[in-house]
Amino acid sequence: MWTAIVVFTVLALALGLLLGYAGQAFKVEGDPLADKIDALLPQTQCGQCSYPGCRPYAEAIARGEADINQCPPGGEATIKALADLLGVEAKPLSAEHGVEKPKMVAWIDEQVCIGCTLCIQACPVDAILGAPKLMHTVIVDECTGCELCVAPCPVDCIYMQPLVPTLEQWRWPSPEERLAIAEESVAGSVRMDSHQHEVAKTGRAES
Amino acid sequence: MSERILYRFPGGFHPEQHKNESNAKPIRRAAMPAQLVIPLKQHIGATAEAVVNVGERVLRNQRLAKADGYVSAPIHAPTSGLVRAIEEHDVPHPSGLRAACIVLEPDGLDEALQAFEPWPDFGEIAPLLLRERVREAGIVGLGGAVFPSAVKLAGTPGTAIHTVLLNGAECEPYISCDDRVMRERAEEVLRGGQILMHVVGAGKCLVGVEDNKPEAIAALRAAALKLADPRFEIVAIPTIYPSGAEKLLIHVLTGQKISRETRVTERGFLGNNVATAAAIYRAVVLGEPLTRRVVTLTGSGLNAPGNWDAPLGMLASDLIAQAGGYQPDVARLVFGGPMGGFALASDEVPLTKAANCFLVLAAPDAPVEPLPMPCIRCGKCAEGCPVELQPQQMLWDARAGDFERAEKQDSLFECIECGICSAVCPSHIPLVQYFRYAKTEIWQREREHEKSSVARDRFEFRNTRIERDKQEREAMLAQKRAQLAAQKAAEPVAAEAAVDDKQRAILDAMARAKARKEALQAEKTAASEDAAHE
Numbered sequence: 022m023w024t025a026i027v028v029f030t031v032l033a034l035a036l037g038l039l040l041g042y043a044g045q046a047f048k049v050e051g052d053p054l055a056d057k058i059d060a061l062l063p064q065t066q067c068g069q070c071s072y073p074g075c076r077p078y079a080e081a082i083a084r085g086e087a088d089i090n091q092c093p094p095g096g097e098a099t100i101k102a103l104a105d106l107l108g109v110e111a112k113p114l115s116a117e118h119g120v121e122k123p124k125m126v127a128w129i130d131e132q133v134c135i136g137c138t139l140c141i142q143a144c145p146v147d148a149i150l151g152a153p154k155l156m157h158t159v160i161v162d163e164c165t166g167c168e169l170c171v172a173p174c175p176v177d178c179i180y181m182q183p184l185v186p187t188l189e190q191w192r193w194p195s196p197e198e199r200l201a202i203a204e205e206s207v208a209g210s211v212r213m214d215s216h217q218h219e220v221a222k223t224g225r226a227e228s
Numbered sequence: 229m230s231e232r233i234l235y236r237f238p239g240g241f242h243p244e245q246h247k248n249e250s251n252a253k254p255i256r257r258a259a260m261p262a263q264l265v266i267p268l269k270q271h272i273g274a275t276a277e278a279v280v281n282v283g284e285r286v287l288r289n290q291r292l293a294k295a296d297g298y299v300s301a302p303i304h305a306p307t308s309g310l311v312r313a314i315e316e317h318d319v320p321h322p323s324g325l326r327a328a329c330i331v332l333e334p335d336g337l338d339e340a341l342q343a344f345e346p347w348p349d350f351g352e353i354a355p356l357l358l359r360e361r362v363r364e365a366g367i368v369g370l371g372g373a374v375f376p377s378a379v380k381l382a383g384t385p386g387t388a389i390h391t392v393l394l395n396g397a398e399c400e401p402y403i404s405c406d407d408r409v410m411r412e413r414a415e416e417v418l419r420g421g422q423i424l425m426h427v428v429g430a431g432k433c434l435v436g437v438e439d440n441k442p443e444a445i446a447a448l449r450a451a452a453l454k455l456a457d458p459r460f461e462i463v464a465i466p467t468i469y470p471s472g473a474e475k476l477l478i479h480v481l482t483g484q485k486i487s488r489e490t491r492v493t494e495r496g497f498l499g500n501n502v503a504t505a506a507a508i509y510r511a512v513v514l515g516e517p518l519t520r521r522v523v524t525l526t527g528s529g530l531n532a533p534g535n536w537d538a539p540l541g542m543l544a545s546d547l548i549a550q551a552g553g554y555q556p557d558v559a560r561l562v563f564g565g566p567m568g569g570f571a572l573a574s575d576e577v578p579l580t581k582a583a584n585c586f587l588v589l590a591a592p593d594a595p596v597e598p599l600p601m602p603c604i605r606c607g608k609c610a611e612g613c614p615v616e617l618q619p620q621q622m623l624w625d626a627r628a629g630d631f632e633r634a635e636k637q638d639s640l641f642e643c644i645e646c647g648i649c650s651a652v653c654p655s656h657i658p659l660v661q662y663f664r665y666a667k668t669e670i671w672q673r674e675r676e677h678e679k680s681s682v683a684r685d686r687f688e689f690r691n692t693r694i695e696r697d698k699q700e701r702e703a704m705l706a707q708k709r710a711q712l713a714a715q716k717a718a719e720p721v722a723a724e725a726a727v728d729d730k731q732r733a734i735l736d737a738m739a740r741a742k743a744r745k746e747a748l749q750a751e752k753t754a755a756s757e758d759a760a761h762e
Contacts, residue, residue, distance in 0.1 A: 064680035066687045074687060146686040165683045188269065190675065191323040192668030195626075196600070196661045 055083040061102045065094040066145035067167030069119045074145065082107075093119035094166070125181040126164040127171070131156045133178035140170035140179060232463055235483040237476045239614040240468040241648050243401045243567065245440060250526040250533040251404035255412055257537045258550055260307055264332040264541030266292060267319045270581040271368040272375045273299030278330060284311045285335075289343040289517055292330050295363070301376045301581075302366045304343065306519035306539030309334040320544075320563045320577040322570040329578065332541065344515035355427045358512060362427075365511035366518045366581075371395060371406075371472070371501035372564060374582045377508065380500070381427055384493045389428035393481070393492075394421050396437040396444065396502040397465065397472035400565030403585040405522040408535045409503050410437065410444035414451035418460060420505030423512050425459060428498050432459055435502070436477050439464040469567065470646040474499040476614055488642045503584075523579060525551045529558035529588035538579050544586050545575040560594035562587040567647040601655035609649035609659055615642050619649040619659050626666040631673070634666050641667065 059079035070091035072078040081087035082103070089103040090112050097114065104111035114121060129140070129149075136154040148164045151157030161184075171179050186192075269275040276293035280286055286305045293303040312333045316326040344361060347353050363378035383389055394417065398406040410417060421433045437445050445464050452460040465471055465480050475486045478497055486492055492499055500508075503522065510516045519540055525548060526533035532552035544561070548554065562569045563577075564585055575586075609619035617639060625634035634640040640663060649659040 059684070062680075063676075064683035064687065066683065074691075075684070076688075145690065146683050147690050148686075163682070163686065186323070186325070188319075188321055188323065188325055188327055190672070191321075191325060192672045193322065193661065193664040195665040195669075196658045199661070200599075 052080065052083055055080045057106060058082050058103065061095075061099060061106060062092060063095045063099060063165075065165040065167045067094060067165070067169060069093050071118065088112075088115065090115045091118045093121055096121035124184045125166040125168075126161050126184050127159045127166070127168070128180050128182045129157050129159055130178040130180065131158065133176055135176055137175060139173040139175065143169045143173045145169060232461065232481070233483075234463070234465060235480055236466075237471075237479045237614050238616050239612045239648065240470065241612050241652060242467070243469055243651065245467075246402045246526070247404050247407070247440065250402070250524050250535060251407050251441075253534045255408050255522055255535045255537050258539070258542060258547060260334045260336070260338070260539065261542050261546040261550075262333070263312075263543070263546075264306060264309075264334065264539060265317050265543060265578040266303060266306075266330045266332060266541035267317070267578060267580055268293050268303065268328045268330065269319075270303065270374060270540070271301040272373070273297065273301070273379075275328065276300060276303050278314050278328075280311050280330070282311055282313055285309070286311060286332070287339050287341040289341045289519065291343075291517070292332075295366075295376075299376055299379055301368050302364065302517075303330075303540075304366055304517035304519050305332060306541060307332075307334045308337050308339040318574055318577050320572060320580060320583060324573045329541075342515060343517050344511070346515040347512050350423050350512050351426060353512075355429070358423060358427045361512055362508055365507075365516070367504065367507050367511055368518075368581050369501055370503040370507060370521060370581060370584070372568070372582055372584050374580075377500065377504060380493070380498065381424070383428060383498065384491060387494050387496060389430045389493060389498045390432060390496040391498070392421055392424045392428065392430045392433045393474070393478065393497050393499040394433060394435040394502050394505055395472060395474060395477055395499055396435055396441070396448070397477055398441070399438060399467070399469045399472040400567055400569075400585075401469075402526050402587050403524045403565050404526070405524045405535050405584050406502050407441045407444050409506060409522055410441070411447045413506050414444075414447040415454065416506040416509045417502045418448065418451050418455055418457070418505075419513065420500075420507070420509035421460065422455070422457065423508055424498060424500060424505060430498065432461070434481055435460065435462045436465050436471075436481055437462065438467040438471060440467040469648070470614060470644070473614070473644050473646065488639075518581065521579070521581060521583070523547070523583050524585040525588070526585065527562075527588040528590040528593045529555050529560070531555060540579055540581060542579045543575070544572075544577055544579065547579065548575060548586065548588070554588065555590050557591045558588055559591040560589040562589065567651065568645060597658075598656040600657045603655055603657060606654060608652045608654065612648040612652045614646060614648065615644055617642055619663075622666070623657065623659050623662050626662040631666055631670050635670060640670075643667075 059076055062075040062079055064075050066074045068074065070078045070087065072081055072087065078087060078091065082089060089107065089109065090100050092099050093114060100114065101111050134157050136151060136156060138151060138153055138157070140157060141149045141151055145167060146163055146165055148160045149157055149170060150160060166181065166184075168181055171181065268278060274296040277296045278293045280292050285308070286292065287308045288305055290305045291302050292305050295302045310333045311330060313331040314328065315331065317329040317331070318324070319327045319329065321327070344364065347361075350358060359378050359381045362381060363376070367377045368374040369377060396406055396410050398404070421435070425431070425433055435448055437448065439445070445462060448462045452462060463481060465477070471477055471480055474492060477499070478484055478486060478492060484495060486495055507518050511518065520537055521540065522535055522537050524535050530548065530551065531554070534551060536547060536551060538547055561572045561575055563572050563583065564570065564587070566587060569585070569587060603620055603623065605620060607620070610617070613619055622634055622638040622640055622643070625631070625638055643663050645660055645664060647660045650657070650661070653659060
């Protein structure tokens with residue numbers, strides 16, 4: 022009996038030391054869970070989740086303080102991805118934080134802009150260029166569409182505009198979207214008038 | 229000549245051919261229209277950059293736009309005329325989006341410019357120069373893929389090309405432009421093949437043609453005899469869709485299966501469409517850039533189907549009007565063939581390098597898309613798939629939005645979008661539409677992911693910058709405060725000294741006044757004493 026006790030005590034001690042050492046030696050800097058959550062967030066930095074940016078929201082979720090349905094720009098896709106990551110049930114977007122909208126970018130009416138730099142200070146990703154009393158403009162490729170620049174503008178010259186896809190960025194609509202469009206259009210057939218793009222999407226080359 | 233053993237790829241099917249409508253009559257040359265709308269992007273890769281200005285007069289063969297980067301191609305003027313505008317115009321694209329085009333108004337003079345020096349003895353020209361010529365002439369794959377040919381010719385470093393493959397399969401129903409090119413320009417095609425062999429140093433040229441084009445095969449064999457070049461082998465392959473897909477054609481001809489990750493050049497093959505070979509011949513031997521192509525106008529919605537040699541930029545509406553116009557019950561305009569093509573919203577789109585066919589269907593041939601029924605797991609799509617995928621599984625994953633699974637487990641990107649699965653599905657499920665959607669959706673998500681990483685970096689950089697500014701400002705303030713404190717500490721001593729100085733001055737002044745008073749007193753006393761003595 023004593024041998025068994027001794028063997029297990031020694032084993033327990035040795036393994037405990039090993040674990041303790043491993044815990045010190047392979048210590049992970051930062052919060053890996055928050056990193057993973059952060060990677061799924063859209064990085065709009067809009068603050069609609071009530072946290073000052075995506076990273077703080079990710080940390081709040083990791084701590085269990087925030088729910089996964091507070092990100093309107095990410096929408097359903099982000100909620101689903103977060104639910105998969107955290108192993109919880111997906112839920113609809115929380116209405117108090119906003120609604121899911123199509124991708125937009127800010128546009129400054131340069132005729133009206135007075136060059137006050139307030140929007141530059143508000144932009145979380147430095148996507149606005151300009152200097153005091155000089156015209157400002159938005160770098161479209163860097164704009165996340167967070168709308169944080171709209172409110173500070175004293176002359177209301179910033180507008181959110183839908184992002185027009187280029188040929189390279191365009192994606193095929195899913196057949197379900199196409200069916201929805203077809204129901205709205207005339208009998209779902211392709212008319213050959215000019216500029217009937219919506220109708221065109223219902224055409225089917227395969228026959 | 230020994231008979232080549234041919235192989236059979238899995239799947240495939242036999243659609244109705246509909247080739248006879250358009251392949252009987254010779255290629256006709258289209259008359260120059262009143263306006264050409266030339267898109268700046270007619271190839272895979274970066275959009276070409278315009279090098280002419282609005283209002284400028286250009287000559288035929290003059291370069292209108294230069295290649296922007298390695299994977300890109302320049303664009304040349306098909307005739308002489310005035311550049312009226314550089315603006316957005318409808319282009320043949322499934323999105324119906326507009327894209328930048330050069331609008332050229334032909335002046336009817338058709339004055340030409342010798343764009344390049346003709347090299348009739350191309351065998352003496354260095355391969356590198358020939359490749360540069362192919363690049364400068366704006367030649368891209370004319371089979372529909374429009375990949376810049378010069379990039380293909382560069383091959384894969386470290387792998388020698390042993391066989392040049394000329395693709396004359398033209399497996400897509402209705403289309404017959406390659407057929408007519410092979411019949412009428414067989415020698416140009418084969419001479420193009422000779423140039424290609426010379427450029428890549430290949431010792432063999434296989435020409436694969438589906439056996440539903442006996443006239444084309446005969447014309448090519450006659451041309452090969454005339455050229456007396458034993459390196460050519462013209463092979464009639466069985467007519468089965470989609471044998472024109474490059475890797476499937478290689479499978480049919482050699483039995484080699486090449487996976488998606490492997491490029492055909494890595495296996496020592498260089499594939500080119502027959503019309504591309506003819507264009508390379510014209511660029512090298514005649515010094516002409518690519519400004520025209522042969523296009524099939526066909527389908528039940530046209531009065532007179534046929535093949536036309538037309539300038540790039542000619543609007544489909546102009547071309548169809550010249551070709552005899554529409555039938556009264558015309559219903560649908562398709563760019564490309566019925567299997568791989570897409571419907572167009574308007575016929576006001578220009579002919580591009582990619583345009584091998586405008587298919588116009590009359591109402592009875594273009595029924596309203598039947599509503600899809602649920603999948604019954606019959607497996608017909610999997611039987612028909614030439615690249616051995618499981619389309620029903622891919623459909624399941626694409627519908628569920630499980631793109632990762634569709635990509636990793638179902639090998640979605642192996643799909644060549646031949647459209648057989650959609651065509652054979654008894655439930656009318658538009659499978660290939662789901663796959664196109666899933667592929668572009670995956671690319672879109674990748675782009676968004678990339679953009680969000682950039683946004684994260686910029687946000688974090690901004691935060692660090694603000695933090696740094698704050699610290700710098702605090703440090704500066706602290707320094708100032710310290711300076712002030714130091715000044716204050718020094719000030720009292722100076723004040724005391726100042727007080728001392730003043731007092732000393734006062735005391736001095738008092739002392740001086742006292743001395744003076746005493747002096748005056750002494751004088752007075754002396755004067756009174758003098759008076760007493762007198």
